[in-house]
Amino acid sequence: MRIGELAGRAGVSVRSLRYYEEQGLLTSTRSPSGQRHYTEDEVERVRLIQCLYAAGLSSRTIAEVLPCVDSPSERNSDEAFERLLQERDRISRHIDELARARDALDLLIDVNRAHRAQLTPRRPRA
Amino acid sequence: MRIGELAGRAGVSVRSLRYYEEQGLLTSTRSPSGQRHYTEDEVERVRLIQCLYAAGLSSRTIAEVLPCVDSPSERNSDEAFERLLQERDRISRHIDELARARDALDLLIDVNRAHRAQLTPRRPRA
């Protein structure tokens, strides 16, 4: 398929796909006229890349761990594997951080609700 | 206290504190010579602001919810309160997203571990 279709099916912009290729996260075969062509598999790959971006990994970091996706059986991915573990931990810590922030907001919400209840004693959900 | 001490105690840069003030997140009293002075309370406020930044809120959004911190009892914070609920939900969704990414990494880790175990059958943790 061509780049427009891949973009549509993976839910990203054409611009992003070209950027991913530039960053070494994605490869394409080229038609004689220079247009990029992709296989079905690339759809999932792009979704994975997006997932990792959403988890806060940078292009560089994604590039570093991709060997674990592409050739999990090769010895050359020692560094990549280390990175994978690191990123997993970073995500866990980030989740904890978000949970603490959510707790703070929950507390604020409770306090505000209490005050609001007092202000409008007989007008709930207005 | 002056800005350097606040920065140290709250764990942020002096530059950041001035930026927060510029964004309306923090206020200071000024000495006759123009230097900023802060009370003890501001330490906690700065930590809260940092917490919200870490949770992905922008300066603008933090400014929008701060009325709920400063005057939780006032009617004027309707919009702020709405925003508070929205952000809480956004954080929850973000946590779910991160958890999915972590699951994906865990799977990758398992697969890679399996392959590595096969490659070096009698050399664990080398």
Place this chain on the structure above:
DNA sequence: CTAAGACCTGACATTGACGTCAGAGGCAAG
């Protein structure tokens, strides 16, 4: 054949939370 629409490269624009630097003034200790 031809027009519309997808695609190409290259380059500049954007956004947000800062870093950093310049040039100037403030303040406590010796």
Place this chain on the structure above:
DNA sequence: CTTGCCTCTGACGTCAATGTCAGGTCTTAG
């Protein structure tokens, strides 16, 4: 008074993942 550190304002720099535009080529439906 001076030395050294803190602070001030203002302004430009940064980084990363895109958006967007220009000027040109390719493909395909009619």
